[in-house]
Amino acid sequence: MKTISLVLARYEISNPIFMKRNFSILLLFFAFSAFRPVATAPAVVKIYSEELKLYNIIMQYRKAYNLPVIPLSKSLTYVAQEHCKDLAANHNNTSISGTCNLHSWSQNSRWSSCCYTPDHRFADCMWNKPKELTSYDDSGYEISFATSTEASAESALNSWRNSPSHNQVIINDGIWKNAHWNAIGIGIKNGYATVWFGQSPDKEGSPVSE
Secondary structure: HHHHHHHHHHHHOOOOHHHHHHHHHHOOOOHHHHHHOOOOOOOOOOOHHHHHHHHHHHHHHHHHHOOOOOOOOOOHHHHHHHHHHHHHHOOHHHHHHOOOOOOOOOOOOOOOOOOOOOOOOOOOHHHHHHHHHOOOOOOOOOEEEEEOOOOOHHHHHHHOOOOOHHHHHHHOOOOOOOOOOOOOEEEEEOOOEEEEOOOOOOOOOOOOOO
């Protein structure tokens, strides 16, 4: 798009008649480029027993800090579950291993892939996933957990509680002190668990308990 804009700008200087004749075409081009189907989660998103358990113990943990309950989000749960599936299938492959941490996404599905590095250079890759995969029109913030055995609600939360940066997201401390979580999504698959937090309520409602 930048190249096209520069080329048209040069024509405007040398041939303004060309620009006038093609202005309507240019507007149509921009309109067509801006139009894209809105991504949506499946009509029914289920939350499974261990995921629901993780949600409940996180809410109990927040209660100890006098923090409110965060509504379960259908959209963020879908994103969390899809990411857990991707990590379980691909995290040990070269596409998202090594310097690529647990916030990375593989090239093996419909989403935009990325290698999330410790310097947070590609943080947008994580933040934009709810908007990319669902109708949730806000950023999402993820905490992730991996183990060589089956992931459980207790093991995931214990790990996050012992990690200051992850714990701060859960209890709205540190740089997250002024964040107001109004949506949360939970995913667990094999040795991976992810929790997604969002500040906007989810218009799609909640997942269905399995």
